[in-house]
């Protein structure tokens with residue numbers, strides 16, 4: 001009996017302590033004047049668990065209680081979540097007023113000081129300028145598309161041998177990384193590419209982890225992987241400088257001296273290369289995997305897509321590559337990619353942080369707070385997309401949809417994705433060889449996670465047969 005009373009007493013004390021801690025945390029933030037409404041959860045941990053567990057429903061519930069701009073404490077930082085489309089646009093357009101990228105510390109540490117996400121003002125304009133030149137329409141037409149075509153042709157060969165089963169998640173990840181590596185440094189040798197890829201995958205994991213620098217943590221491994229990648233790239237720079245050869249790839253372009261262009265330091269070149277590899281990796285691979293998933297589930301869309309690609313292939317010899325005109329003619333493919341990106345919400349939003357106290361929608365956001373520009377809900381707004389939960393690529397055949405203010409699939413404002421057309425070219429070329437060579441069915445009915453990232457925790461296996 002005495003034990004029961006003691007246990008009950010302990011439970012009450014624990015409950016009391018928890019309530020006091022929660023209250024204390026709320027009161028602490030209440031002292032700051034003018035903050036938006038919302039809850040801050042536990043000291044240090046905030047509401048991260050609820051955010052990760054409940055995902056989009058957490059965001060929607062908080063909006064229902066507090067409105068489209070509310071405060072929270074997620075992923076280790078006091079954060080203001082903006083779900084207001086007008087305000088989101090304003091934030092993205094006004095970096096100069098002190099609304100700079102606010103990506104997690106692990107990401108900044110591992111991607112490097114000169115990485116485009118870490119630099120602001122004139123340094124950002126310079127980095128962005130060189131990047132835009134690297135992936136301009138002319139570069140895609142003359143240099144990148146031929147490389148992409150050659151890569152996809154070979155990456156997508158022999159998938160149907162012996163009624164093969166492949167993990168399309170793994171294949172699209174390899175595709176996104178190896179295709180970029182070829183465009184960047186013409187690296188094709190299997191062992192060298194493999195070495196790069198292993199390090200790169202560790203680097204990616206590190207950027208998504210807590211910055212805990214202990215042996216065995218993903219952060220430590222990611223940081224070590226960065227060091228290894230930097231030394232491989234430095235060696236490549238030295239080898240190229242020592243040889244007389246010129247290279248028609250991204251690295252060749254960045255190393256070329258041109259009076260009209262800003263001369264980058266080696267450190268900047270390396271961080272730029274890492275930025276291209278990193279930014280185009282998960283976005284391109286996940287969109288491609290989800291496209292395959294939606295095509296499998298929507299035979300009428302697949303039929304229309306195949307019709308577009310068969311018409312292109314039928315007008316060519318089997319060995320003829322996809323060229324710029326072919327790419328530009330893939331209107332339905334483009335629509336399928338946008339619809340996939342919308343419905344799967346490959347990017348939920350982008351992060352900013354304030355460099356000074358600032359007023360937004362009548363509230364004061366303190367210096368150093370994160371702002372989560374949460375764009376996911378726009379994708380399912382019935383006022384913008386009729387029957388929003390339906391996979392209907394035809395809605396994108398009206399090209400003006402791409403220039404609407406609410407089109408934020410590739411971000412917006414001063415940081416809008418410079419690699420949009422390159423990413424679309426990669427996915428389109430992959431789809432060209434995939435749908436003209438193969439038919440496929442899913443095996444295993446594996447689960448897909450949609451939040452915080454779109455992924456198939458156990459892979460997404462398909463059985464492939466020749467078409």
Ligand code: HEM
Nearest residue numbers: 116276279280283284287347350410411415417418419423
């Ligand atoms: C389907 C493919 C892609 C999607 C959905 C996508 C999406 C995005 C989004 C939403 C942003 C804005 C980030 C922000 O505002 O903080 C962004 C920025 C960026 N993207 Fe992409 N991206 C894609 C492909 C690519 C590719 C292939 C590259 C390679 C060049 C690339 C390079 C970048 C870079 C460097 C930035 C940062 C720009 C800056 O800070 O000025 N992206 N992307």
